[in-house]
Amino acid sequence: MDVEPAVAVAKAITSADDAIVLNASNKVILRLLPNDVVARVSLADEHGFEREVELSRRLSEAGYPVVPPADLKVHEQDGISVSLWRYYEPQEPIPADVYAAALHRLHAGLREVAVEVPHFMDRVVEATRVLAEPALSPEAPEADRELVLRTLTAASRAVIAAGAPEQLLHGEPHPGNLLSTEDGPLFIDFETVCRGPVEFDIAHAPEEIAAHYPGIDQELLRQCRLLMLAIIIAWRWEIGDQLPDGRARGAEWTAQLRAELSAI
Numbered sequence: 001m002d003v004e005p006a007v008a009v010a011k012a013i014t015s016a017d018d019a020i021v022l023n024a025s026n027k028v029i030l031r032l033l034p035n036d037v038v039a040r041v042s043l044a045d046e047h048g049f050e051r052e053v054e055l056s057r058r059l060s061e062a063g064y065p066v067v068p069p070a071d072l073k074v075h076e077q078d079g080i081s082v083s084l085w086r087y088y089e090p091q092e093p094i095p096a097d098v099y100a101a102a103l104h105r106l107h108a109g110l111r112e113v114a115v116e117v118p119h120f121m122d123r124v125v126e127a128t129r130v131l132a133e134p135a136l137s138p139e140a141p142e143a144d145r146e147l148v149l150r151t152l153t154a155a156s157r158a159v160i161a162a163g164a165p166e167q168l169l170h171g172e173p174h175p176g177n178l179l180s181t182e183d184g185p186l187f188i189d190f191e192t193v194c195r196g197p198v199e200f201d202i203a204h205a206p207e208e209i210a211a212h213y214p215g216i217d218q219e220l221l222r223q224c225r226l227l228m229l230a231i232i233i234a235w236r237w238e239i240g241d242q243l244p245d246g247r248a249r250g251a252e253w254t255a256q257l258r259a260e261l262s263a264i
Contacts, residue, residue, distance in 0.1 A: 006041040064109035088181035100212035120196030127234035140237040164197035
């Protein structure tokens with residue numbers, strides 16, 4: 001999404017004097033001043049802000065490690081949606097055991113929530129479509145395309161065959177979505193909530209987190225890591241991908257995928 005209209009609408013809605021861009025890709029994240037709230041801005045109806053706000057409200061009010069919304073209303077203007085969140089000053093880095101404990105607590109909270117969400121396999125289907133149709137990913141090298149498609153097929157079959165229990169997941173609990181705050185580690189960005197085994201969530205966290213998360217199926221986690229890498233590589237080759245340095249990151253993750261597959 002373009003930054004300029006995102007800033008204009010967020011400032012108009014909140015009467016903010018200034019906006020600091022924290023991130024800009026498929027949505028724009030702003031710190032608004034002097035309000036000192038965080039605005040998440042996207043094209044209207046593109047990211048399910050209403051569900052995200054309600055889910056975060058319920059989890060944070062129940063004491064789970066989630067950033068609370070600053071406003072329960074999702075604002076819309078000129079075809080743009082804005083949700084508002086509490087701002088936290090960054091604190092010290094989060095140790096692996098604390099990260100794992102926060103994710104474990106989050107999963108406990110998510111088991112208490114009944115909400116309709118996509119299944120994690122929906123991402124596999126969409127990632128496969130992106131690479132299987134060259135018109136959707138015309139710049140993808142053929143060798144990489146074939147590697148990722150094979151991995152999507154093999155890893156998804158292995159994950160499904162494991163028959164692990166499934167529950168509501170964050171969807172992408174990577175370090176960028178876990179804030180170190182004065183109130184402890186708190187998760188943000190529930191745009192990608194889905195249903196699946198907890199190992200699919202853990203696959204998005206740094207590898208050292210798994211050593212501190214109880215009851216993990218290590219082989220299932222390994223397959224979920226392969227699947228996660230294949231999915232995010234596919235997104236980087238999709239036409240219109242807006243992730244900064246997306247092609248470079250895709251190349252880096254492809255090299256990582258090849259290394260992990262060669263180690264099997």
